[in-house]
Amino acid sequence: MDARLIAEQIPSLRRYARALTGDAWAADDLVQDTLERACGKWRLWRVGSDLRAWLFTVMHNIFASQRRRMPSPHSVVPLDDVAHELHGAVDAGRDLGSGLDLQRCLMQLPEEQRAVLLLVTLEDLSYAEVAKVLGIPAGTVMSRLSRARVRLHELMDGAAPPSRPGLRRLK
């Protein structure tokens, strides 16, 4: 067994950590801690089980313990305070703007909902795998996923300029 298997996963760990933390530096710090912990606990990984899912589990344990010590500064920013930035971001350019916009809205979700949503959509983990990674019951995965999707839609709707007639007209 060698570290190349872990190295192959670094890009996707970085992307996930970036979307989860919303901050490039915090994300790479989290990835670094994950890599160090994973190497240290290498024997706890059972050959044959999904290495990716295991790495995400390691990352989440670290993320959760860091959050217990130091709550995210993002979780206390009311949307109204950043609403003007959100509009600015959308105006700045369609592609870049919508990415920033989406990331900012993601940060408004409670962390546990954000994690479920990202593991499912970004990383294509099955619902059962997500339950294992986060150490929560399968039913909780579904309820968090559902709340995350509804809330993210509300946030994006509120943040984006009112120019989505296709979706509105159907109401």
Add this chain to the structure above:
Amino acid sequence: MNRPAPPPTDDELHALVDGQLASDRRSEVEDALAHDAALAERVAVWRSQRDALRQLHGDLLGEAVPAHLMSALDRNEPRQTRQGRWIRWGGMAAGVLVAFAAGWLGNAQWSMQRAGPALLAKAPAMREFVHDASVAHAVYAPEKRHPVEVAASEQQHLVQWLSKRLDKPLKVPDLASMGYTLVGGRLLPGESGARAQFMFEDAAGERVTLYIGILDNRTAAGTAASRETAFRFASEGPVPSFYWVDQGFGYAVAGKLPRDVLLKLATLAYRDLS
């Protein structure tokens, strides 16, 4: 006549969007969507949301992994590979170690006579710390391409990172008044945990390093004196250094510099840090 299929549940709609719905049920759910505009809209919204999320930070997947992440892996590589590497690099590493050890023993013997055995015997952790600082300087200061893991251009990140790893809020001292500016820093392993090295450089390319780490509590925290000390000069090791202890942390300023210049730099750093 067939009974109509049960209406799709919320969970099933999510599973449809995420491609996790069993295929026999999928056609029934899709059929239900065709007859219910509200359901169809919900699924459409979730699908476009999913597509948008999957575009997010996609550039990171193609980007080269930063060196400090790869080196995190190297430092902690699973044992079997590390052994393999030791065999590969063993000859070279052993040679370097022997050279250092010989120099170190020779110097130590010499300074023991000078400083008196009592002083050094009292603080084996400190002696080891200062020696590590000196070796770290000798190894990284001549490095042309990779003198540091994180460059001064990312100073905020560097300080944040090393503070976290040493579990102590660190600060980069300002040595500009002596013509030295920050090159960057790196994380190093030490006897009792993580150590940090900040590297500075003057206009002529002369480098000086500040080495910081917690001292082993069992040996260092025993007496008040070892929790805080005056400046001491160490000439053992590859390069000389001035070192001190403050609140259980050791600091060493090392460089191939005259003793008085090194003392001035250490004084400047000490003042700026405390």
